Amino acid sequence: MLFTLKKYLGGMMLPLPLLLLIIALGLALLWFSRFQKAGKILTTIGWLALLLLSLQPVADGLLRPIEERYPTWQNTQKVAYIVILGGGYTWDPQWAPSSNLINNSLPRLNEGIRLWRANPGSKLIFTGAAAKTNPVSTAEAGARVAESLGVPRSEIITLDSPKDTEEEAAAVKKAIGDAPFLLVTSASHLPRAMIFFRHVGLHPLPAPANQLAINAPLNPWEKVIPSPVWLMHSDRVGYETLGRIWQWLKGASDEPGEQ
Numbered sequence: 368m369l370f371t372l373k374k375y376l377g378g379m380m381l382p383l384p385l386l387l388l389i390i391a392l393g394l395a396l397l398w399f400s401r402f403q404k405a406g407k408i409l410t411t412i413g414w415l416a417l418l419l420l421s422l423q424p425v426a427d428g429l430l431r432p433i434e435e436r437y438p439t440w441q442n443t444q445k446v447a448y449i450v451i452l453g454g455g456y457t458w459d460p461q462w463a464p465s466s467n468l469i470n471n472s473l474p475r476l477n478e479g480i481r482l483w484r485a486n487p488g489s490k491l492i493f494t495g496a497a498a499k500t501n502p503v504s505t506a507e508a509g510a511r512v513a514e515s516l517g518v519p520r521s522e523i524i525t526l527d528s529p530k531d532t533e534e535e536a537a538a539v540k541k542a543i544g545d546a547p548f549l550l551v552t553s554a555s556h557l558p559r560a561m562i563f564f565r566h567v568g569l570h571p572l573p574a575p576a577n578q579l580a581i582n583a584p585l586n587p588w589e590k591v592i593p594s595p596v597w598l599m600h601s602d603r604v605g606y607e608t609l610g611r612i613w614q615w616l617k618g619a620s621d622e623p624g625e626q
Contacts, residue, residue: 377613381605382420383598389413420601421593423585429604431580434554437561437573442485444572448524448548449486450539451479452532452560453495453505464515467508471553471577476509478576479551480516486549491518492542494526494535532556533617536563545569553577555603559610579603
């Protein structure tokens with residue numbers, strides 16, 4: 368119940384739903400009340416914020432400091448396990464296997480397989496429970512896609528019970544103890560994930576994937592035209608900021624801004 372409530376409340380506090388709610392409140396005041404000035408202020412604030420967060424320089428400027436916390440892993444230490452944290456997924460057997468890994472999940476898996484190939488004899492560990500309406504778990508979906516890309520099932524471990532990163536950390540500790548391992552997740556999620564894993568006494572080696580904030584040159588118009596792509600980058604900032612606040616409230620770290 369708490370997990371579901373956290374997801375609903377957290378989802379409504381992300382940039383797009385929150386700003387749409389602010390704009391809707393402003394419009395309601397304009398149409399159905401005498402508080403015209405307040406309505407104009409709320410509508411204007413919501414629209415301007417939505418515009419700014421949909422621009423590449425703003426969105427990536429906010430996201431880049433989070434993603435650059437840990438550099439790409441360069442195979443400087445051999446490990447026994449590569450842990451790939453679960454992300455968005457579905458499961459439709461009629462689709463190409465990799466199409467079932469949504470948004471952040473496929474880049475995580477790709478990086479995990481790259482690191483697995485660089486560490487002969489290591490095991491791939493996939494984590495994540497099943498969505499309520501899906502008979503296949505997040506972990507199993509990742510394992511099936513990895514198999515389709517040539518990873519033997521004997522080299523894969525699935526942890527099907529964890530529902531969030533905190534539970535993933537506990538499940539990994541129970542499964543492998545103190546063995547060295549690479550922790551693969553989205554670059555924006557990795558700082559928060561590292562805290563959870565260290566909190567249970569593990570010493571993960573950070574391996575970021577799915578970097579989004581662009582440093583390479585862009586066409587001039589891509590920097591000034593609002594796009595849902597850049598808004599998604601702002602969404603990642605909002606999601607991880609809320610996650611860090613929740614992590615702090617639960618006592619997994621000392622302060623909201625700590626990474």
